[in-house]
Amino acid sequence: MKELEERILKDGHVIMPDILKVDSFLNHQIDVALFEKMGAEFKKRFANKQINKILTIESSGIGVAVMAARYFDYVPVVFVKKANSKILNDGVYHTKVHSFTKDNDYDAQVSKNYLSDQDHVLIIDDFLANGAAASGMIALCKQAGATVEGVGIVIEKGFQPGRQVLEAQGVQVESLAIIDHFANGQVVFQ
Numbered sequence: 001m002k003e004l005e006e007r008i009l010k011d012g013h014v015i016m017p018d019i020l021k022v023d024s025f026l027n028h029q030i031d032v033a034l035f036e037k038m039g040a041e042f043k044k045r046f047a048n049k050q051i052n053k054i055l056t057i058e059s060s061g062i063g064v065a066v067m068a069a070r071y072f073d074y075v076p077v078v079f080v081k082k083a084n085s086k087i088l089n090d091g092v093y094h095t096k097v098h099s100f101t102k103d104n105d106y107d108a109q110v111s112k113n114y115l116s117d118q119d120h121v122l123i124i125d126d127f128l129a130n131g132a133a134a135s136g137m138i139a140l141c142k143q144a145g146a147t148v149e150g151v152g153i154v155i156e157k158g159f160q161p162g163r164q165v166l167e168a169q170g171v172q173v174e175s176l177a178i179i180d181h182f183a184n185g186q187v188v189f190q
């Protein structure tokens with residue numbers, strides 16, 4: 001998506017060898033007009049899929065997912081919660097997710113009330129790096145018997161293995177911008 005790539009070049013900062021900071025429009029402040037266009041683009045990419053629910057994970061996925069839902073006939077958006085609690089709750093599906101960026105584990109949970117075998121799910125997230133968060137969401141869908149129709153990502157870091165991890169699970173992955181590599185602190189797209 002050209003406008004997104006231009007925005008990343010204009011406002012993104014490479015802050016570590018492999019981390020892109022995009023707080024000014026995605027991860028802290030939200031550019032609502034850009035989010036709307038991203039929502040429309042996800043609809044185009046998954047136009048042939050019958051989707052009745054969008055699943056994302058707190059926190060940065062939520063805004064993108066809500067905007068996308070507007071273009072999928074206002075289907076409900078469910079966001080997976082990140083819990084540290086060790087208390088087991090019968091009312092939720094849960095799975096462990098490892099965050100490579102933060103180097104910690106969390107329990108990803110979704111209520112059994114909001115995910116079921118009737119659901120055809122589009123998973124949305126802001127970044128795809130190692131694919132741990134999206135794999136966790138796929139695992140939750142499997143537990144619920146829901147069908148994963150695809151994964152929509154805003155920014156994919158193509159030099160990390162996330163896409164291969166998801167495609168190995170038979171899932172269509174669509175990313176609005178794919179970073180090939182960082183060179184001297186600059187983003188280079190695929």
Ligand code: G4P
Pocket residue numbers: 018019020021022027057058059060061098099100101102126127128129130131132133134157162
């Ligand atoms: P993975 O889910 O693809 O395996 O990614 P990883 O564990 O490496 O990433 C953990 C968190 O860091 C995720 O957010 C992910 O979206 C984010 N992230 C990964 N790479 C980048 C990057 O280059 N730039 C930015 N800005 N974020 C990145 P999260 O922990 O779920 O946090 P949030 O959604 O609450 O912000």
